Amino acid sequence: MADRSNESLISLIRSLPELITDLIKAEIEQAKTKAIHMGKYAGIGAGFFVGALIFVYFAIGVLVAVGILALALVVPPWLAALIVFVVFVLIAVALALVGLSYFKKISKDPNPVESVKQDMDAVKGVGNYDR
Missing domain, CATH: 1.20.5 (Single alpha-helices involved in coiled-coils or other helix-helix interfaces)
Known part of the structure; x- marks a missing residue:
């Protein structure tokens, strides 16, 4: 510069x-x-x-x-493997059920389109709303 x-x-x-x-x-x-x-x-x-x-x-x-x-030191090796498998399946089922419950909560959220319709009805003076 x-x-x-x-x-x-x-x-x-x-x-x-x-x-x-x-x-x-x-x-x-x-x-x-x-x-x-x-x-x-x-x-x-x-x-x-x-x-x-x-x-x-x-x-x-x-x-x-x-x-x-x-x-396998306590039970036969095949039974030890089967027990571990069953435990893993039970954990997977529990996690899947918890996940499913969260997916079901999606539909419980209010629908924005319905909310807008209720607001329009309130402006028009029709429908159920707090006065």
Whole structure:
């Protein structure tokens, strides 16, 4: 940037739109650079999280195997596996029922179209509404 200490006020005012445009372009460039930087590191971080989740997924499988083997010390191995299977099915059924109850709550919410119709009836003075 040139030294503008000796320029007149008029010439400085004339150069103001150009300076503002340059400032906006520089800010946009800085925002782009920051977005690229953030995106790069966010992508790398997400990749490591996905890797960690994969290992946790397999660790859970190993934990289930440990549970079956530990239970096999008390009962026959086939029965231990069957018991763990039944427990998992019961957990799945319980989760499905809870999820189903939430889906049923969707239909209990007031319908916006009906609400608008009731409001219009109230404006017209017909229907049941609080007076």
